Amino acid sequence: MAHVVDVARYILSKRSPMSAMKLQKLVYYSQGWHLVFDGEPLFDAPIQAWANGPVVPVLYAQHRGQFVVDEDTFAPVGQLAESELQTVDAVLASYGHLDAHQLSNLTHTERPWIEAREGVPDGARSNAEISLATMLEYYQGVFDAAQYG
Numbered sequence: 001m002a003h004v005v006d007v008a009r010y011i012l013s014k015r016s017p018m019s020a021m022k023l024q025k026l027v028y029y030s031q032g033w034h035l036v037f038d039g040e041p042l043f044d045a046p047i048q049a050w051a052n053g054p055v056v057p058v059l060y061a062q063h064r065g066q067f068v069v070d071e072d073t074f075a076p077v078g079q080l081a082e083s084e085l086q087t088v089d090a091v092l093a094s095y096g097h098l099d100a101h102q103l104s105n106l107t108h109t110e111r112p113w114i115e116a117r118e119g120v121p122d123g124a125r126s127n128a129e130i131s132l133a134t135m136l137e138y139y140q141g142v143f144d145a146a147q148y149g
Helices: 004-015 020-038 057-063 082-095 100-107 111-116 132-148
Strands: 048-050 053-055
Touching: 004 020, 004 057, 004 082, 020 053, 020 057, 020 082, 020 100, 020 132, 048 111, 053 057, 053 100, 053 111, 111 132
Parallel strands: none
Antiparallel strands: 048 053
């Protein structure tokens, strides 16, 4: 299993620099799609449903206060396996052209973030965790709909 920092570094090696908010969303989508493609989590860090969309607090702690991040923002922890690289590459191909606000808005229309924020007022702080099971179920449904129409 990859470390979330290495996922972030790989994304930034392909598309650096970018806003910290965009990075957080691309890391989130990498986790969701890896669950679908490989049947297991890409990384072991929890994802929380913050007001502006999904955030990995462990990653946030390393870029806190920085609007723009690049590969040098994070010290490497390890290496990504080939299947992990393939997942992140697929996410970048599908979502990489979107800006941070577009990605945030997209997550706000999807069930994993919506369910995690159930009962939380719009814009309010929350550290509710986004369930991996919900992510898998939701993105598997998106994948199946795209495959089988």
